Amino acid sequence: MMGSDSRPPTLEQVANYAGVSRATVSRVINGVQTVDPELRRTVERAIAATGYVPNLAARSLVTRRTDSIALVVSEPENRGYETPFLTRTFTDPYLGRVTAGAQEVLRPLGIHLVIFLADPPARSHVLRYLRQGHVDGALLISSHVDDPLPGLLVDLGVPVVLSCRPGQPVNTSFVDVDQRAGARMAVDRLASLGRRCLATITGPLDMPAAQDRLAGFQDAVKAHDLTHTHVEGDFTRGGGERAARSLLSTHPETDGVFVANDLMADGALRVFQEAGRRVPEDVAVIGFDDSTAALECHPQLSTVRQPVEEMAGEMAELLLTRIREPARSPRSVIFNPELILRASA
Amino acid sequence: MMGSDSRPPTLEQVANYAGVSRATVSRVINGVQTVDPELRRTVERAIAATGYVPNLAARSLVTRRTDSIALVVSEPENRGYETPFLTRTFTDPYLGRVTAGAQEVLRPLGIHLVIFLADPPARSHVLRYLRQGHVDGALLISSHVDDPLPGLLVDLGVPVVLSCRPGQPVNTSFVDVDQRAGARMAVDRLASLGRRCLATITGPLDMPAAQDRLAGFQDAVKAHDLTHTHVEGDFTRGGGERAARSLLSTHPETDGVFVANDLMADGALRVFQEAGRRVPEDVAVIGFDDSTAALECHPQLSTVRQPVEEMAGEMAELLLTRIREPARSPRSVIFNPELILRASA
DNA sequence: ATGAAAGCGCTAACAC
DNA sequence: GTGTTAGCGCTTTCAT
Numbered sequence: 001m002m003g004s005d006s007r008p009p010t011l012e013q014v015a016n017y018a019g020v021s022r023a024t025v026s027r028v029i030n031g032v033q034t035v036d037p038e039l040r041r042t043v044e045r046a047i048a049a050t051g052y053v054p055n056l057a058a059r060s061l062v063t064r065r066t067d068s069i070a071l072v073v074s075e076p077e078n079r080g081y082e083t084p085f086l087t088r089t090f091t092d093p094y095l096g097r098v099t100a101g102a103q104e105v106l107r108p109l110g111i112h113l114v115i116f117l118a119d120p121p122a123r124s125h126v127l128r129y130l131r132q133g134h135v136d137g138a139l140l141i142s143s144h145v146d147d148p149l150p151g152l153l154v155d156l157g158v159p160v161v162l163s164c165r166p167g168q169p170v171n172t173s174f175v176d177v178d179q180r181a182g183a184r185m186a187v188d189r190l191a192s193l194g195r196r197c198l199a200t201i202t203g204p205l206d207m208p209a210a211q212d213r214l215a216g217f218q219d220a221v222k223a224h225d226l227t228h229t230h231v232e233g234d235f236t237r238g239g240g241e242r243a244a245r246s247l248l249s250t251h252p253e254t255d256g257v258f259v260a261n262d263l264m265a266d267g268a269l270r271v272f273q274e275a276g277r278r279v280p281e282d283v284a285v286i287g288f289d290d291s292t293a294a295l296e297c298h299p300q301l302s303t304v305r306q307p308v309e310e311m312a313g314e315m316a317e318l319l320l321t322r323i324r325e326p327a328r329s330p331r332s333v334i335f336n337p338e339l340i341l342r343a344s345a
Numbered sequence: 346m347m348g349s350d351s352r353p354p355t356l357e358q359v360a361n362y363a364g365v366s367r368a369t370v371s372r373v374i375n376g377v378q379t380v381d382p383e384l385r386r387t388v389e390r391a392i393a394a395t396g397y398v399p400n401l402a403a404r405s406l407v408t409r410r411t412d413s414i415a416l417v418v419s420e421p422e423n424r425g426y427e428t429p430f431l432t433r434t435f436t437d438p439y440l441g442r443v444t445a446g447a448q449e450v451l452r453p454l455g456i457h458l459v460i461f462l463a464d465p466p467a468r469s470h471v472l473r474y475l476r477q478g479h480v481d482g483a484l485l486i487s488s489h490v491d492d493p494l495p496g497l498l499v500d501l502g503v504p505v506v507l508s509c510r511p512g513q514p515v516n517t518s519f520v521d522v523d524q525r526a527g528a529r530m531a532v533d534r535l536a537s538l539g540r541r542c543l544a545t546i547t548g549p550l551d552m553p554a555a556q557d558r559l560a561g562f563q564d565a566v567k568a569h570d571l572t573h574t575h576v577e578g579d580f581t582r583g584g585g586e587r588a589a590r591s592l593l594s595t596h597p598e599t600d601g602v603f604v605a606n607d608l609m610a611d612g613a614l615r616v617f618q619e620a621g622r623r624v625p626e627d628v629a630v631i632g633f634d635d636s637t638a639a640l641e642c643h644p645q646l647s648t649v650r651q652p653v654e655e656m657a658g659e660m661a662e663l664l665l666t667r668i669r670e671p672a673r674s675p676r677s678v679i680f681n682p683e684l685i686l687r688a689s690a
Numbered sequence: 691a692t693g694a695a696a697g698c699g700c701t702a703a704c705a706c
Numbered sequence: 707g708t709g710t711t712a713g714c715g716c717t718t719t720c721a722t
Contacts, residue, residue: 010714021692022694107467112470125457298619355698369708371701402699404700
């Protein structure tokens with residue numbers, strides 16, 4: 001059967017065993033229809049008997065496909081966050097949702113999704129991996145304006161789809177949610193609740209998503225003619241706490257806060273409550289993402305939902321068509337956010 | 346230069362360009378020392394000029410190596426957790442630390458680490474990926490006693506190292522921390538604080554790690570002759586909250602709690618405080634892991650530290666030697682835990 | 691419908 | 707120290 005010491009069986013051995021040619025076995029394996037059902041049966045038995053597994057290197061040497069694509073999470077440089085990149089990445093529910101959404105479309109196609117974390121020390125490795133043709137293309141989660149990775153990959157000719165609007169123009173597809181609209185929905189809600197002194201805790205302002213959410217906040221706040229301020233956070237729970245503390249001391253009159261993601265909102269919630277503020281009575285809080293963190297908050301968090309899984313699925317589909325038809329010009333897809341009302345606002 | 350439309354340059358083209366044989370170019374690429382420095386220079390120029398990148402499929406077809414190894418996170422079946430596997434996995438800081446630790450040893454060797462999440466729908470895919478020789482071996486994070494994956498991989502002849510003591514005996518190496526000793530350290534501390542009514546919030550008891558921590562708790566509690574009880578949790582923050590609530594109602598006299606991981610401890614802390622218990626005055630709490638969550642707790646969490654990064658590094662090293670010398674018999678490595686004292690106990 | 695044969699791009703003996 | 711040569715295991719025309 002397997003012969004764990006000697007070499008694994010090859011197509012040729014299966015062919016001999018079945019008494020047919022290599023070509024026939026290959027056809028059976030690849031599901032080509034023009035094979036006599038009887039013969040096919042024979043071959044299948046031979047495959048089972050020998051324990052044959054196709055050698056991928058050999059196959060992709062000739063097909064130039066690998067049937068796997070990379071999910072690359074990029075971090076352009078160390079920005080002195082308290083928690084290191086890897087921990088931060090893996091603590092953010094966002095990535096899990098992206099993975100699930102992409103798998104959903106890739107799995108039925110038999111395409112493998114391999115995950116890479118490209119922090120600065122790993123970057124050159126990941127680049128090499130992608131250049132060497134280990135994968136057919138990449139889904140790139142890159143959130144910083146000055147991240148060189150999108151440009152590098154496109155220049156290298158690696159088919160790529162980005163997870164959001166790139167900071168610098170890059171000639172490739174991306175998928176994004178209408179961030180400004182989402183922020184506006186949050187402000188509209190706070191305004192309808194009668195809040196007059198609004199604040200927003202933003203993400204790092206070198207991220208397009210953070211910029212867009214802030215811009216949407218400012219648009220809406222002006223439209224409603226409300227008092228407003230903003231504090232920059234870093235998308236982590238701890239960052240949310242710090243921002244909330246700073247807000248409390250500089251703008252104690254604040255009665256409504258739009259926080260640019262749920263994780264920070266959770267941190268902010270705790271700080272407000274420790275300071276004796278009731279949520280939502282004294283301060284109404286709205287988050288962004290509708291991640292699992294939103295449900296873990298006390299009170300549960302009203303938040304702007306982005307359909308992350310669907311967006312990731314769309315990324316996968318865009319990438320697949322890009323791989324199949326490299327000549328076609330890149331197209332991007334924008335999704336609508338949705339306001340989810342819970343207890344915090 | 347790159348010629349993005351036509352095929353990428355091959356070794357042969359570089360050889361022609363440089364006016365040498367393929368073998369020489371190959372030697373330069375692979376850093377073989379027996380090459381005339383002058384020629385080497387020439388070849389390097391040719392490589393740069395042509396923009397040559399080695400074709401991995403071709404290489405691994407002959408070398409039978411891929412220079413990449415998989416980090417597989419396995420979940421044997423859906424157990425009705427509130428949060429889905431992917432989210433849960435990516436929300437747990439543990440995985441980030443494992444990744445970092447493994448990268449530390451793999452990176453200098455030029456070996457790629459690719460991450461796979463093997464929940465039930467993905468399992469067969471991941472298995473196929475590994476069988477097909479996409480990677481040279483796998484680091485397997487598998488925590489359930491009845492997870493079939495370790496056995497399957499070993500039977501398939503895939504070199505594997507496990508992240509903790511396997512539930513069923515499997516003939517392969519593993520790395521683990523001395524879980525029982527860790528639990529004992531926590532109890533010793535609580536006892537030394539004068540706590541008499543102890544409780545533990547365990548992990549899912551179908552995980553060896555959870556079993557071991559509970560066993561250690563029970564050993565120590567008996568040694569100190571203390572009142573004790575336990576509630577089963579699920580290693581999530583929400584699970585910690587639920588367990589703490591149940592504890593509060595069934596054993597309100599509890600004055601010391603050992604929680605089997607930091608995430609649950611964070612949840613428990615919140616519940617205790619919402620119920621008006623002061624930590625550590627009324628209830629002392631000790632976690633396990635010393636993950637970033639421990640620092641985000643209020644008050645900061647005393648906890649049992651396992652050197653996850655080092656352990657992951659050791660896993661990588663064990664795997665590498667297993668790949669190099671498949672005949673050598675598997676060896677396992679046990680690390681010592683360390684009690685980290687902060688504010689909660 | 692099936693088989694024969696020609697590579698895919700690279701490494702590793704082996705000669706020189 | 708360098709070149710020649712023989713595959714690695716597979717897919718894919720092209721005949722038949």
